[in-house]
Amino acid sequence: KAGVTQTPRYLIKTRGQQVTLSCSPISGHRSVSWYQQTPGQGLQFLFEYFSETQRNKGNFPGRFSGRQFSNSRSEMNVSTLELGDSALYLCASSLDSYQPQHFGDGTRLSIL
């Protein structure tokens, strides 16, 4: 069974641009969550989607948004990029609300 797939693995952008990250969950998983990992702030929850609906949201500005498609694939968008958005963005999927999350290898975003 294929794991969580995130694309691209690496991305370089400049300040002010926007970016879209993609996540394909494990087959059959309906919940997809996104996390940001930085050396200073550690791992922080961004949001969770289930059946195309955002169910939980972390404390991030509105520049961070996401969506989930009918096939459970998810995208995360960050607009007006700032230097502080440089991070590893991790996607995780789970079968339902009560099962543990399985993580992808992440997208490393660097802002110049």
Place this chain on the structure above:
Amino acid sequence: AQSVTQLGSHVSVSEGALVLLRCNYSSSVPPYLFWYVQYPNQGLQLLLKYTSAATLVKGINGFEAEFKKSETSFHLTKPSAHMSDAAEYFCAVSDGQGAQKLVFGQGTRLTINP
């Protein structure tokens, strides 16, 4: 909101020695608790999970953790460290209903000395 404290950002042990990584959580209600491991340039791999079924939880790669409600702790142990255990370990607690929306500790980097 939940919070997680991992005592010790770096732990170093000799190969074959006991591994003990400490985690304390803030909730008085037994939540969902997890330990994840992260190897360089990879995502998080689930080691084990506590979901109130048993206080001693066995995970992969010989790791286990004991849930102690009175101490709000969920420490991770392994009887005998192996070189391949060198990695960063994260304790996490669910914040809210279900096992999603995880709050992570700051992580503990485990080094194994030959």
